[in-house]
Amino acid sequence: MIICHVSGPTTQHSGPGFSVDAALMPQPDRRLEVSEAAWRVIVREGLDRTSMRAIAQEMGCTTGVVTHYFRNKQELILFALRQVKERLQAAMEQAVESVPGPDRLVVMLAAFLPLDSERQEILRVWLAFLGYAVGRDNLMADHQQSAAQLRTVIIQELEALKAQQILRSDIDPATEANALLALANGLSLDSLIQGQPLSLDQQRLVLQRYVKTLLIQD
Amino acid sequence: MIICHVSGPTTQHSGPGFSVDAALMPQPDRRLEVSEAAWRVIVREGLDRTSMRAIAQEMGCTTGVVTHYFRNKQELILFALRQVKERLQAAMEQAVESVPGPDRLVVMLAAFLPLDSERQEILRVWLAFLGYAVGRDNLMADHQQSAAQLRTVIIQELEALKAQQILRSDIDPATEANALLALANGLSLDSLIQGQPLSLDQQRLVLQRYVKTLLIQD
Numbered sequence: 001m002i003i004c005h006v007s008g009p010t011t012q013h014s015g016p017g018f019s020v021d022a023a024l025m026p027q028p029d030r031r032l033e034v035s036e037a038a039w040r041v042i043v044r045e046g047l048d049r050t051s052m053r054a055i056a057q058e059m060g061c062t063t064g065v066v067t068h069y070f071r072n073k074q075e076l077i078l079f080a081l082r083q084v085k086e087r088l089q090a091a092m093e094q095a096v097e098s099v100p101g102p103d104r105l106v107v108m109l110a111a112f113l114p115l116d117s118e119r120q121e122i123l124r125v126w127l128a129f130l131g132y133a134v135g136r137d138n139l140m141a142d143h144q145q146s147a148a149q150l151r152t153v154i155i156q157e158l159e160a161l162k163a164q165q166i167l168r169s170d171i172d173p174a175t176e177a178n179a180l181l182a183l184a185n186g187l188s189l190d191s192l193i194q195g196q197p198l199s200l201d202q203q204r205l206v207l208q209r210y211v212k213t214l215l216i217q218d
Numbered sequence: 219m220i221i222c223h224v225s226g227p228t229t230q231h232s233g234p235g236f237s238v239d240a241a242l243m244p245q246p247d248r249r250l251e252v253s254e255a256a257w258r259v260i261v262r263e264g265l266d267r268t269s270m271r272a273i274a275q276e277m278g279c280t281t282g283v284v285t286h287y288f289r290n291k292q293e294l295i296l297f298a299l300r301q302v303k304e305r306l307q308a309a310m311e312q313a314v315e316s317v318p319g320p321d322r323l324v325v326m327l328a329a330f331l332p333l334d335s336e337r338q339e340i341l342r343v344w345l346a347f348l349g350y351a352v353g354r355d356n357l358m359a360d361h362q363q364s365a366a367q368l369r370t371v372i373i374q375e376l377e378a379l380k381a382q383q384i385l386r387s388d389i390d391p392a393t394e395a396n397a398l399l400a401l402a403n404g405l406s407l408d409s410l411i412q413g414q415p416l417s418l419d420q421q422r423l424v425l426q427r428y429v430k431t432l433l434i435q436d
Binding site: 124127131148184206210 | 392397414415
């Protein structure tokens with residue numbers, strides 16, 4: 001819970017005698033809390049109706065607290081968008097820990113599916129951002145940069161499978177990384193835009209079956 | 219080109235002596251022209267910055283002309299969104315004329331890819347709408363309704379292939395329709411969100427290869 005008065009890292013605990021201890025204390029990133037409040041407002045109200053004021057209200061704070069951490073909506077949006085990417089990347093990295101072989105790839109891609117309430121929220125926030133980026137080239141470029149990082153990770157994974165002679169030799173990792181991310185994104189979107197969406201198990205199965213077609217059959 | 223004075227179907231050519239001829243004359247749907255102007259503004263400026271005034275400006279008209287056809291932005295947005303769906307459905311139907319067998323399915327799905335400048339624009343407009351629908355349940359329901367219609371068409375196609383014993387017997391048309399639309403949507407999105415997107419040929423190839431995995435191999 002954020003403390004609802006202006007208390008940025010520079011002004012906090014700066015009284016004499018406390019400055020050293022304060023510097024040693026881990027400072028929770030208050031901007032994360034603001035960003036999470038913003039997510040909730042975006043999911044509930046839509047990105048275009050998400051104002052600095054609405055976010056402050058969500059937090060039970062004054063607008064001044066929000067503007068203390070983010071100069072304007074554009075700055076907050078970029079921060080929150082990067083949070084979406086970091087959460088997804090962390091989920092992906094955590095998911096693959098100690099998963100070996102071609103299953104790793106399925107598990108990595110499944111991290112993009114709306115597996116839990118956080119990822120369902122992330123999906124909505126991501127989609128709101130994407131729609132907002134139409135007509136705003138700088139925001140779209142930010143999306144492309146995030147996508148490029150994820151693509152690099154998938155390419156590395158495919159290349160490792162190729163080196164282990166698990167991946168079919170005719171598969172081009174660069175092309176296939178796009179196709180895999182397209183399928184994972186599309187399946188995830190499906191849960192929002194289809195009246196009769198696939199269940200999570202069905203989504204996982206589709207990914208699994210697709211990855212299987214890329215492998216050398218024994 | 220729209221005539222830039224208030225001239226709805228009810229008031230047009232209604233002078234004495236002209237009324238019968240006017241009724242027989244094909245009336246171009248002026249709302250389509252307004253909607254197309256709206257598309258251009260959305261792609262250029264973003265949906266949240268697309269006002270009735272900006273659309274009027276795009277058409278070189280007064281705002282009154284736009285409000286003559288659409289009471290407010292919400293009404294215009296719903297009309298333009300349905301246009302997106304109709305264009306895609308028409309493209310799909312036109313594409314499959316006289317294409318037989320399993321190739322039909324690939325050709326149908328390829329109709330969603332950003333094949334030409336119109337479909338690139340449609341993709342952007344669709345994405346802007348989708349993002350805008352986050353936090354607006356009635357708009358999201360409209361997306362789901364459009365998606366359901368497309369899904370029905372794909373299910374019919376898969377069932378026809380199954381009846382012809384071309385589709386593998388273990389394939390469930392309902393599940394597979396979602397997966398196919400997810401892949402097509404994802405590939406189409408790829409062209410916007412990936413810094414290094416697949417070429418159109420690569421996108422088509424991915425669809426082709428995927429559909430092939432659903433078929434009985436001879």
